[in-house]
Amino acid sequence: MICHLPLGVFIEVCALKKDSMKKLLKGQPSLIIRNGEWDMKQMKNNHLDLEQVRTMLRKQGVFTLRKVRDLYLEPGGEISVKLHTETGSVTPDMLGLDSGDEPPSILVIEDGKIKEEELQSVKKSKEWLMKKLQK
Template sequence: MDYLLITGKLVIGIVFLLTIIRLLGRKELAEMTPFDIVYLLIFGGILEESVYDDKVSIWMLIFALVVFGLIVFVIEKVAEKSDKARIVLMGTPDYIIKDGKLNTKRMDRNMMEMEQLRIMLRQQGIFSLREVKDLIIEPGGSVSINTYARYKPATVGDLKLDKPEEDPSVLLVDGGFIKEDMLELVGKSKQWLYDRLAELGYHDTDKILYCEWSETEGFYVRTYDDTTDAGGRE
């Protein structure tokens, strides 16, 4: 097989790989969703099968990579615009521990054993479950932990302060779209969200870039006008 042909295919593959990574956004490996990883595996398979197959021309490789890139782009856009599609394609955070209580069904769903959970905690510098108030498995498999206030550095117990426990915040509006799964998690309705936002002066969720809420801290809202370019959505 012509060495120049192999070289050309590899160069084209690298160019398209960088393009697809740009489409996925700049993410660390731990931040990637399962679908992001699938994209890269499929891409690797396409390139591997074509590089050393002299029946696959450079133009055939370019065509396959262009089609693949368009599919990735469309799926990313659909997931961005549709909350239900995002849940199916990208997954959602899973509360394994909430308010100090284990959810064994979600542990089973994530195929997690107790010792695996303890290993995750130790890797975060936590050596007892009694310290953990909330533990969340993110879509990419990383772990987010909220410990009880008395176990945090410079604890309020040491300072003899009476501070209430902090609840983790949940993202209720993302890019103008209401996250119904998060509302269900905190036991709230869309009407409740509309009413509370209206009280704060936000009457149109389409103009909200980011809205999080916690029981202890309340709402934190940023609109598209709050961005550095203040240009709204594209």
């Protein structure tokens, strides 16, 4: 007797029965940023560029990369973000004071190339950027 199950049902059953099949068929999260450090190999493996990640972060209300501790790309294409904990000095926010808004981060280097227009938009020079990179 031949069973005529749709392929999708067959795949789901296989994924439920065996963990190794589940990883193969459903995928697993990729750690794109670990402890604030970018994993460029994972970016390349997942066909991501920095601007795509920044866009996804902004959609989650994160406007500066410095706040991101860990970033996972989930199998469905969504991201999960763990922010750095606020430790150390007392901040105005902790005291209930208005601290002013922090401007969103600007991408000034992409694929190893300096983006002149972005530097000009924040009134910075190439020399300023080179000094910052050498720190």
